[in-house]
Amino acid sequence: MADRSKTIVVVGTGYVGLPAALMLARAGYDVVGVDINENIVRAINEGVMRIKEDELQSLMADPQVRTNLRAQSTPCEGDIFIIAVPTPLDERKKVADMSYVDDAVNSILPYLREGNLVIIESTIPPLTCRERVTPMIEEATGLIVGDTVFLAHCPERILPGDIFHEIVHNDRIIGGINEKTREMAAGMYETFVKGEMFLTDDITAELAKLMENTYRDVNIALANEFAAVAEGLAIDGQEAIRLANKHPRVNILSPGIGVGGHCIPIDPWFIKEIDPSNSRLIFASRLINDGMPARVAARIRRLTRDVSSPKLVIIGASYKPDVDDPRESPAIEIVHLLREDGYTLEHYDPLIEGMGYSSLAEICRGADLLVVLVPHRVVLDELERTRPEIEKEMHTSWIVVF
Ligand SMILES: NC(=O)c1ccc[n+]([C@@H]2O[C@H](COP(=O)([O-])OP(=O)(O)OC[C@H]3O[C@@H](n4cnc5c(N)ncnc54)[C@H](O)[C@@H]3O)[C@@H](O)[C@H]2O)c1
The missing domain is CATH 3.40.50.720 (NAD(P)-binding Rossmann-like Domain)
Structure with a gap:
């Protein structure tokens, strides 16, 4: 007691x-x-x-x-x-x-x-x-x-x-x-x-805790790698994963734009730190997930390459959907990479203080590409409800949801 x-x-x-x-x-x-x-x-x-x-x-x-x-x-x-x-x-x-x-x-x-x-x-x-x-x-x-x-x-x-x-x-x-x-x-x-x-x-407690987030990181890396292979084959990676998951003992996670937050992208490094030679898969997974923002930025560049001075609207700055935490956010890194390239872009996130917007239709006026990097429920709902109005306001009506 x-x-x-x-x-x-x-x-x-x-x-x-x-x-x-x-x-x-x-x-x-x-x-x-x-x-x-x-x-x-x-x-x-x-x-x-x-x-x-x-x-x-x-x-x-x-x-x-x-x-x-x-x-x-x-x-x-x-x-x-x-x-x-x-x-x-x-x-x-x-x-x-x-x-x-x-x-x-x-x-x-x-x-x-x-x-x-x-x-x-x-x-x-x-x-x-x-x-x-x-x-x-x-x-x-x-x-x-x-x-x-x-x-x-x-x-x-x-x-x-x-x-x-x-x-x-x-x-x-x-x-x-x-x-x-x-x-x-x-x-x-x-x-x-x-x-x-x-x-x-x-010692077991220290390692077990790190294993938990490393397990997530490695499995996300696998999903991201599958998605990259599917992209090379010009097929829908999400659909391929959905079908593979019909196997009774397979549960592939969803690919995404990278791994953020203050735990999953960090904890695997603590294992590699103490035993690098036995952390090859862990290390490779970290590199794959850390490389995702550059891949996503490259994809956005490819999409807009035929438009001169494209205007982008980007939604999402938190590290994952439906949270207001921007720590280690891959979305922020993608925006940073695109800004470095000289893109004209506006960046919003309705869940993050100071980054809110009036309506998708209004902020997309004259834009060429709307990119939803972080699919918050509230954004997806508005997109579904007002898609025709948004497309009407856009200059080139491309909408990509990651
Ligand atoms: N946030 C989570 O969801 C979560 C989950 C599991 C594990 N963890 C781990 O827990 C630990 C703490 O994370 P957190 O999210 O609470 O961090 P946090 O940044 O929210 O809080 C840490 C607090 O410690 C204070 N601080 C720093 N140095 C100090 C000192 N010398 N004396 C007194 N206060 C000091 C800071 O001012 C801060 O308020 C980290 O190791 C993190 O990886 C966090």
Whole structure:
């Protein structure tokens, strides 16, 4: 049974840390959210929820949460420390940028006491707990990891847009450095997790998390490669995939314009980083998916090559349909490539603040090509409803939906 009188210090209160802090505060723990971003600290203390999800907004307003959760810009003493800071890709070296994790771990070292549990929720390369965080803790505190202080990797799987449901109902991997650590970590998560919890060691947890997004990346690369072969044959790749998927044991994903977001295009590199010789398929998949924006830009160039100074309207800037997140978006890269080529283009996305538009018909007035790079439901619906009006307004009425 978890001891809810404990203090939990959550370092990094973004998409991952804040929902966890809210859940733990509602479960009855005393929770301190720590963030180097003063605006985030202020918002939490004022009860303002920055993540646009109704249930999280309500959770932030819950009286129990308001009582149990406070935020500050530096850590303090506690019983459990959760690290949920970014682990972006070092774009030049294609390895994990561990500077945020290093800073976060360093920031808690002065407050670590015997019996504390440190949980890394950030996505990290295998061996980070053993070879990076353990020596940091032991050298600075004199505590022994696994004996007098405890360290676990409990990766997060939430999908932004559905965080409230997923943080509770997803199955969870608890990767403790030893049995006692696993039990301590599981005891905390069981206060709000309804999914199954799988207890394992830290290295297995680190690799399993990376495998999940790598699996998606490799399968998307396969679909993109199939689509390229179909294009070479001048047939409809989507149709070929649809037919192949009629096989009872085949499930090819949909090809697209590339892979975006802050997880799928990044996590596979963390596997390659630690074992390049066994990551050839992973590496090839990354190259295929990263090469998609250039392929799409080339396709748009081919489509418009007979028009002098074509005018393009491009819809979509988020990394995937129906979300408002433009991080690592292949659509933005495609627009960048076309702008570099000197194309006249207008770029909109109805889900992204500051990129909205009046109506497709109006923004397509005089255009030669309308390209929907990110097929948001709302855009497809409008296209279906008003296609004749849009085509009437266009100079050359080409409409391409990816
Ligand atoms: N967002 C997701 O859907 C998701 C899903 C699974 C895993 N992850 C992983 O979780 C980790 C966190 O991702 P996120 O989306 O929550 O990032 P985020 O950018 O939304 O939030 C991270 C927060 O950490 C703060 N921060 C940075 N350094 C700090 C420090 N030294 N001390 C205190 N605060 C600090 C930042 O100001 C920011 O508010 C990453 O490793 C990510 O890969 C994210």
